[in-house]
Amino acid sequence: MQDGLLIVGLGNPGPEYAQTRHNLGFMVVDELARRMGLSTFSDKFSSKLTTGRLAGQALVLLKPQTFMNRSGRAVARAAGFYAILPNRIVAIHDELDLPFATVRVKVDGGTAGHKGLASLKQELGTTAFVRVRLGIDRPARGNVADYVLMKFSLQEAPFLSDFVSAGADVVEHIAQCGLASAMNKYNVRPVPASE
Numbered sequence: 001m002q003d004g005l006l007i008v009g010l011g012n013p014g015p016e017y018a019q020t021r022h023n024l025g026f027m028v029v030d031e032l033a034r035r036m037g038l039s040t041f042s043d044k045f046s047s048k049l050t051t052g053r054l055a056g057q058a059l060v061l062l063k064p065q066t067f068m069n070r071s072g073r074a075v076a077r078a079a080g081f082y083a084i085l086p087n088r089i090v091a092i093h094d095e096l097d098l099p100f101a102t103v104r105v106k107v108d109g110g111t112a113g114h115k116g117l118a119s120l121k122q123e124l125g126t127t128a129f130v131r132v133r134l135g136i137d138r139p140a141r142g143n144v145a146d147y148v149l150m151k152f153s154l155q156e157a158p159f160l161s162d163f164v165s166a167g168a169d170v171v172e173h174i175a176q177c178g179l180a181s182a183m184n185k186y187n188v189r190p191v192p193a194s195e
Helices: 021-035 068-082 115-124 144-148 157-177 179-186
Strands: 005-009 042-044 047-054 057-064 089-095 103-107 130-135
Touching (some): 021 057, 021 089, 021 130, 047 068, 068 115, 103 157, 103 179
Parallel strands (some): 089 130
Antiparallel strands (some): 042 047
16 A cells, blocks of 8 residues: 555544644545545544545545554554555644644644654654645643644634634545645745735
């Protein structure tokens, strides 16, 4: 299955984390599964896993159940089993360094303190995987570790469904049109209004 894509949603297992900022990756994978008509996830590689096809391409949808800081173990096991190279792995994760509801695509680079990305780097031995970065903004005050494990604010909640849908759109675009096309489309900076 070397030509397939391993789509990894990063998050934490358990109902207490279900609607938190750190679990955006899980939410996007669930939305992709819904769109693809995949209603059942099996337990494999310490993950919830399902497979399907999109635009003629095989997709493995993975939600590691190892908690965020050990996500890489599950991803490495799945990638090894399906013979998927790191550059065919798409990691979907929350991103403090982007404004809320912003979606960007990136390949390679640092982990910016994100424990899930750090675990992927450690277990895969590389950072040459694709990231779909879902902006959650930084907290105005307080601890970042607490902030990412909180549920979305009353101001953010009305936009969450569209945000998750946008994340799924990006992954679909990568599968259908390729990474370069997705980066060209979704990494465009807004043009400032003329004065």
